[in-house]
Amino acid sequence: MVSGALTYIRKLYAIEKKIRNGGYSPEQIYEIRQAKSKPVLDDFEKWLKKKRKQTLPKGLLGKAVAYTMNQWHRLIGYIEDGNLSIDNNMAENSIRPFVLGRKNWLFSGTPEGAEASALLYTLIEIAKAKNLEPWAYLQYIFDRLPLAVTLEDYEALLPGCNPIL
Known part of the structure; x- marks a missing residue:
């Protein structure tokens, strides 16, 4: 379960590493994220929805999945602005x-x-x-x-x- 989530996170950070090393403008970063990060995030969201049904809501994994889903709009906000970082x-x-x-x-x-x-x-x-x-x-x-x-x-x-x- 956790390794599946980490796979998506690794993909997102690999995209960000290429962006960081590429010297792109905020507009270019926005376009790259829409083309590359958004599909990964869409797949990750589908995966989370599937896992939510397979985990106990009171368990640690269930709580982690629920928290991620509840914060989803904040988690993906960085792809809408090329000036934002994936993390803080x-x-x-x-x-x-x-x-x-x-x-x-x-x-x-x-x-x-x-x-x-x-x-x-x-x-x-x-x-x-x-x-x-x-x-x-x-x-x-x-x-x-x-x-x-x-x-x-x-x-x-x-x-x-x-x-x-």
Whole structure:
């Protein structure tokens, strides 16, 4: 039973790996997913419906199948937008160090200190996500922050908003 589900999941991730390595635009990704991922998802849904009838609803497998079917519309949402990822692994991986350090944040001293830590952490993670070297990015914004006056000045300091970054 589980190996059948994993077969479909492996196929979907193999398609995503080719997409990720192909340098496609969001529009192209949408088309590829409609052509390749959607048929796999359709087959997977049929398989789940069949397995739902063959498993006990109170058992672990029955609960897993029921949960998957109940969340189906969310599970397949990524194929409708080429900007979306098949999973949220990137987000989870970027917050993992923060979660692991959660007890350390208790010693920020004040709520303002905790907020400053969270802000700094956010800037570092955004820089990493934009393939910037975090230390150089922080130096860049701290050098220019005192000169910022308007909202546009502040927005220009964000990664991706400034051609220099």
